[in-house]
Amino acid sequence: xNILASYSSIDPVSSQEFIDRIPSGYSNFVxxxxxxxxxxLTYLLIGFIRVLHHVPWPDRKKFLxxxxxxxxxxxxxxxxxxxxxxxxxxxxxxxxxxxxxxSIAFGWFMLIVLGHIEVALFVPRHLGSISGGGxxxxxxxxxxxxxxxDHETMRGNLLFFLMxxxxxxxxxxxxxxxxxxxxxxxLGMKHTTKPSIPDRIGLYCxxxxxxxxxxxxSFTADLSGGSFLTRPMNMMFxxxxxxxxNIMPTWWAYSIVxxxxxxxxxxTRYMHIVTEVLLIMFRNAGLKVRKPRKGFAEAExxxxxSCGLCIDACPMNVQRKNLKFSSVYFIRFLRRHNNKRINDIxxxxxxxxxxxxxxxxxxxxxxxxxxxxxxLMNSLPYDYGYLSSRPAMSGTYPKVMYFAGCxxxxxxxxxxxMRIILKSAGIDYVFADxxxxxxxxxxxxxxxxxxxxxxxxKANKEMIENSGCKVLVLTCPICxxxxxxxxxxxxxxxxxxxxxxxxxxxxxxxxxxxxxxxxVYHDPCDLGRGSKIYEEPRRVLAAVGELKRAxxxxxxxxxxxxxxxSLSLDHKDxxxxxxxxxxxxxxxxxxxxxxxxxxxxxxLGEKSPVPVKDIAQIVCEHLR
Amino acid sequence: xxxxxxxxxxxxxIDLDRFDKAGFDKLAKIEPDVRKCIACGSCTASCSAGQFxxxxxxxxxxxxxxxxENEAVELxxxxxxxxxxxxxxxxxxxxxxLILSILKFYGTK
Numbered sequence: 001x002n003i004l005a006s007y008s009s010i011d012p013v014s015s016q017e018f019i020d021r022i023p024s025g026y027s028n029f030v031x032x033x034x035x036x037x038x039x040x041l042t043y044l045l046i047g048f049i050r051v052l053h054h055v056p057w058p059d060r061k062k063f064l065x066x067x068x069x070x071x072x073x074x075x076x077x078x079x080x081x082x083x084x085x086x087x088x089x090x091x092x093x094x095x096x097x098x099x100x101x102x103s104i105a106f107g108w109f110m111l112i113v114l115g116h117i118e119v120a121l122f123v124p125r126h127l128g129s130i131s132g133g134g135x136x137x138x139x140x141x142x143x144x145x146x147x148x149x150d151h152e153t154m155r156g157n158l159l160f161f162l163m164x165x166x167x168x169x170x171x172x173x174x175x176x177x178x179x180x181x182x183x184x185x186x187l188g189m190k191h192t193t194k195p196s197i198p199d200r201i202g203l204y205c206x207x208x209x210x211x212x213x214x215x216x217x218s219f220t221a222d223l224s225g226g227s228f229l230t231r232p233m234n235m236m237f238x239x240x241x242x243x244x245x246n247i248m249p250t251w252w253a254y255s256i257v258x259x260x261x262x263x264x265x266x267x268t269r270y271m272h273i274v275t276e277v278l279l280i281m282f283r284n285a286g287l288k289v290r291k292p293r294k295g296f297a298e299a300e301x302x303x304x305x306s307c308g309l310c311i312d313a314c315p316m317n318v319q320r321k322n323l324k325f326s327s328v329y330f331i332r333f334l335r336r337h338n339n340k341r342i343n344d345i346x347x348x349x350x351x352x353x354x355x356x357x358x359x360x361x362x363x364x365x366x367x368x369x370x371x372x373x374x375x376l377m378n379s380l381p382y383d384y385g386y387l388s389s390r391p392a393m394s395g396t397y398p399k400v401m402y403f404a405g406c407x408x409x410x411x412x413x414x415x416x417x418m419r420i421i422l423k424s425a426g427i428d429y430v431f432a433d434x435x436x437x438x439x440x441x442x443x444x445x446x447x448x449x450x451x452x453x454x455x456x457x458k459a460n461k462e463m464i465e466n467s468g469c470k471v472l473v474l475t476c477p478i479c480x481x482x483x484x485x486x487x488x489x490x491x492x493x494x495x496x497x498x499x500x501x502x503x504x505x506x507x508x509x510x511x512x513x514x515x516x517x518x519x520v521y522h523d524p525c526d527l528g529r530g531s532k533i534y535e536e537p538r539r540v541l542a543a544v545g546e547l548k549r550a551x552x553x554x555x556x557x558x559x560x561x562x563x564x565x566s567l568s569l570d571h572k573d574x575x576x577x578x579x580x581x582x583x584x585x586x587x588x589x590x591x592x593x594x595x596x597x598x599x600x601x602x603x604l605g606e607k608s609p610v611p612v613k614d615i616a617q618i619v620c621e622h623l624r
Numbered sequence: 625x626x627x628x629x630x631x632x633x634x635x636x637x638i639d640l641d642r643f644d645k646a647g648f649d650k651l652a653k654i655e656p657d658v659r660k661c662i663a664c665g666s667c668t669a670s671c672s673a674g675q676f677x678x679x680x681x682x683x684x685x686x687x688x689x690x691x692x693e694n695e696a697v698e699l700x701x702x703x704x705x706x707x708x709x710x711x712x713x714x715x716x717x718x719x720x721x722l723i724l725s726i727l728k729f730y731g732t733k
Binding site: 383436438439444447452456562567570 | 702705711
């Protein structure tokens, strides 16, 4: 079709209105785009209804209420702007990667918004404005709306400038993305995801969309107007080609690529663009993963951008063979309903939570794994009849209860140190499991045996509540997390011993001596990432020695490898994880490794070249 | 029955003809570590559940090999998966997974 013919077929602008833009009619090239757009919108609508249908009613009610709660609305908008558009989480850790992604996401968003502003400002009666009526909305503004030569004004120059500016901004991001495919480490990623075939198609479309847009807008810049980018290109092209015959092919190509992108989108990682919005709303409404593939979990699965930041994060990936057990592939197999692979990956994971901490979308893949494990493990037989026949705690007890837990009993040094510290602080306490108690229930929960776990937890809860204690001291982060989150112990303060030691030192209840011994602190997963306790242990160690830094610490700390989270990881592979963790800890040249978890203590101790001690043992050594 | 002041123990006769080798091989495929056990008993000694109720991985493995699979399941039903056995195992056996595998393989039929 000849472009000039289509231009000349437009009716003159109605005289009663002064406008400096002339909206033209329809051209066939919009068909691929419109078809793609209709397809994706229908798909999203059906998908949304499906997900909402799978969310159980109490959760759905929570979600609907959250939509009209002002506090949640503000939080939703804040999270959407910061996470979906600006990508603060990526900026914080990897600025170049953050720039790359936000340039594409925020840039494209701005192009769309500014495009609509242009339409609103310069196309009168923009729905059905063409003579003869009809549904018309000039999405491809630069093709359908151009400067009226009789009334050319300066109006809209700012918008022209902004449109060119954001197009350049997006193109710079696309350039970085291309470079990342060649050399990902330059943007801070050692490993990236291996894209699937639909992902590749989507990726190539995305790379093409913006260069084609630049070409298309440049070819029409003399008619529709343009700014610092499109106008010079238009002049350059004119001197090359000498005619306007390239306008139609480029607009067709632009529309086709957009159309393909929308058609493949449901089958690619680019579903994250829209699903993340839903995930943010679900999360802020307080929804939890209940089933591994339906409802909230489905929203999480489709919100995965498959970026692969979790690959470098995973502590198992010190061994190349474990790369395929990363969260990104777990989610990919969940999307494909590949049950065998889903279960393999779900059971291998250490549940250290580092992938969640580093995930720019915040997908709680450990929770999905736990739900997946439950589908296999919850039905296993168990018999805890012995729980009720244990001797009950009766009588009056001190207000403070110390519960060591299974693992602390394997390292009696911790218990001994705690006894000395509590005594020197003058704290009267009852040692709940002095002669051996029962498990806290978290290992069972992590294995997906929720029914069994609830029985064990019930027994512990009864024991604690009957004792009448007001403070529960724990030396094991695994116990601490589950007591804090699942037990619902009303009126009882649950403290980890790092918090207690910090408090005792700060208030002068115990006096410690400081020497120059260089100590590095290992953040146990359930204490750091799991319970957000980072500062207390560091303050305690700084009071007794010289605190060194590990190359990866706080929420990036590497699991010790002994985690009870993993079901199928064998001893040898766990050893490799431990070596990775020790290497990170030793980077600052410490003479001692401190930790606050009896499990980490034992595991790190196997591979560490320097002594590994619990924080209680170190404080005990420095008591004055 | 007349009370003699003593009872006769239940027969502990082992009938190896009834040993399900194919089944054991399948279990060993799910968790190969089952073949590593040297029956030292560290797991049983350290067991949290074992203080209250007879729970023993060592005995469970032997029970399976002696064609007493149901006994093995009974020995592991009280397990709380706390993982102490795994920490003390001198052979580095992935005991928690072994327990789950035995419960799944012989316990859910």
